[in-house]
Amino acid sequence: MSRINLVDPATATGTSAQHLAEIKGAFGVVPNMFKAVANSPAALASMWGSFGALGSGRLGAKFGEQLAVAIADKNSCHYCLAAHTGLGRKAGATAQEMAEAQAGRSSDPKTAAALTFAVKVVEDRAAVTAEDVAALRAAGFDDQDIVEIMGHIALNLFTNYINVALDVPVDFPGVKLLRAAA
Template sequence: MTSRVPLVSATDTPAGSRALLDAVHGAFGATPNMFRAVANSPAALQAMWGFFGALSGPGGGTIPAKLGEQIAVAVADRNACEYCLAAHTALGRKAGATPAEMSTAQAGESADPATAAALRFALQLVEQRGQVSDADVAALRAAGFNDGQIVEMLAHVALNLFTNYVNVAFAVPVDFPGVKLLK
């Protein structure tokens, strides 16, 4: 399948996207297709890359990278985003998750009670369009998360909705090892 928007290359990158794509390339050792699609808009690329950096860059969020990737695969599976499922499964492995941990996270589950609570909350946000209750937030506190971490979980979900929608809406070709959706 061909992407519905061009995947910019080094020769046709908008000037406002060049430096950011160089940073993406430096971080990944390659320029993933998703970023090449988003680079059509320097503003959108800046927003996406800034969001990634704020949550996972140096001095970034307090949620461990492994949990962020587990949230990402759960959200990707719910949104039928093959691109994000593949990318975040690979990134989760890089963050120390086992194949079994990533597979169960994809289903929104975990043997670890805190991770299970975070995944339940993330999927509630997606499925209920942000409509969660006092009890849902209290369950995260009871699982050991502080308010900053709870807000970060919502930020991870929001970032993943952005990336899922980019990849699904624009049919961005997957350039990570494929992972089968559960649905």
């Protein structure tokens, strides 16, 4: 049971109503996470805007979903793990690629470097080293890519924290956390 009200899109007003209509157009439904965040029009605008900006970024949707599941697992976010596993499949990732990404791994060296970096940022609360950033550069990422990766990490921390702290009910097919199994 959510710890806060889930805003009904049918009774939402103002910018929250506008963004919830856009979200419904994108997903066909309004996922519970957005209903929870709609309690704050500013937070909803920030979250939805970030999804749009990063989703059309240079790194691509599949890559973003792989980062999202790795971060969700580290933060024990059932909601984001379920949502982004499904979205990753829609973005062209195989079930195996998403399972590997959840574990912070990839058979693609460039994706593997980004997942390693993202996991380190989350686990070490952003206290990465020059060597960690150099590893991204060695894998082929430039400054634009590195900042975009940080944007994905920040967005996923935002969504993970909303869902975990506010106990938002999962409305996507469940995926088992690896972290819980460890």
